[in-house]
Amino acid sequence: MSLLTTSVGSFPKPPYLTKARAQHSKGELPDEGLKALEERATREWIAFQERIGIDVLVDGEQYRGDMATYFAENLGGCEVSGLVRSYGNRYYKKPVVTGELVRAGPITVDWWSWAQGLTKRPLKGMLTGPYTMMDWSFNEHYPSREDLALAFAKVLHAEARDLQRAGARVIQIDEPALSARTDELDLVVKALGAVTQGLDAKTITHTCYGNYDTVFPYFNRLPVDQLDLEMSNSGLDLLERFQREPLKKEIAFGVIDVHNHVVESKDQVRRRIEQALEIFPPGQLYIDPDCGLKTRTVEEAEAKLRVMVEATRAVKESRGIR
């Protein structure tokens, strides 16, 4: 099996769930009512991925709001801030670390186990990485950024072990903030390593929209088995560099722009895959979107994923890849 397809993590929430979340936050819908709809949406996304033939699945994170605050809400020593702007008219809340970080119990394991029970295909365990958690938090407690990143690493390592114990064979640790401060790349390696140390599961880290030029020499040093990169929004600039300086791990190659409403054509995606295959052998290469699809509509996300799978299938057929 090679040239497998997968997804980065998040999928859009269907309108009924968005509405329910709003009602829930106003106290008009009880926890159980919301959870039932989160489960319904998760079931729908798992079924969709199976139907179109994606190889490595995600649960779509229908029960998560923001990828950082989701963990903040479930950790002791962490609160959630007021709204801050992300871009344009989009706003989000940030973790506020007010005391020592404590994980009272598993955070993502119940959801993972339940969702994995819906499918025979492998389902990724999804964590937000320690460096990103640190960089995206307001720090009112720890003396330095390094102290906070390593504190997050400690609780995330415990979470990863619990996921593995529950049966997860693939664990993804997202580090979108990877290139935020290029003088802290050693800290990224150290903190990520503190999460992945001693794990047997396949580990992945995803990053996107960063300064890849400076980060490039660190790619091989990241203590994970697979690197998941946004490529199409960056205009595939990186490929040339990978040709000169080979990657010594698997790569999941983003072929779908998640920031654009327009659904790519099959030919367009096929060309991107063909370009990737000029550098990476099919056994080393996974095909996925640039990033989480949660900012698209359900229809756009489904159409984009369909094109991705069809284009991958066409490439496999034409090259006789199994």
Add this chain to the structure above:
Amino acid sequence: MVSTTVVGSYPRIGDTSAEQRLRRAIAKFDERGISEEELRTVERSVVKEVIEEQRAAGISLPTDGEVTWNDSQSHFARHFDGIEVDGLVRYFDTNTYYRQPVIVGPIRWREPAVLDEWRFASSVREAPLKAVVTGPYTLASLAKGDGRPKREIVHEFANAIAGEVRALRAAGASHIQVDEPAITRNPADVKLLADAVATIAAERGTAWLSLFVYFGDVASALGTLTSLPIDNLGLDLVQGERTWKALASQGSDIPLTLGLIDARNTRRDDPARAARAALTLKGELPLGESYVSPSNGLEFLPRAKAREKLGLVAETARLVEAGL
């Protein structure tokens, strides 16, 4: 008299329903539910509110909060020739984005970018309101180049920003600030920056011109920065902690804006401690003609925290003044 100012940006929405009216208006506008004129009316009411919050907190030289900016790069670049505005890129380490300007030809100032906004904002106030422009070195650093040397690109952006400054001055702007965060990432490029600032300074007429550098330190470039043809140099003394030492040893002949209050963290700063730190520079620079400010724009904080930080700026300035 030690004075108070802000760096520029301010959160345009808060956590109350009334404070979210601009968010709702933009969403409605995007769905064609309201006209552009209706959107502008809401936008302007928020600008007024932001100026009032600064006044109430004791900020003597406010800005319009950059309420209408999508980001600090494309807001200018889309008014220049030779530029196409492209996809989203992360803006430094702020977990916010900007639309990346792509250079496709010679860069020229075509029309004003912030003039109308400045006109409106200064009309709601008797005293001066600071106009803020993104600096040429930062525009050049964050844009996608076309293969030409950086020196050439910085030079063209400098002429374009000089055009904006000329328009602001002609309209009566008395206080103009140029933001150059990117120089903290590459202080070795300070000569490029110095040439660009000279180009802009030639257009300032009688306006007070300041340069603000933030998101890091400028310890190795401080000497060049304090000898630029400007009236004030703004420094981020939180993320740019290393600049303190350089300041203590080299001092400054021009007044500074001391970015003492942490604009990147919700933790409440101690004004007494900040003031004590500033007072260690007594004798090294014209402290009595200097300003106290947040370390960078306040838009990375929730609105309520930004408001609190304004108060801490004012309190710190009072304590510095008392210690002179």
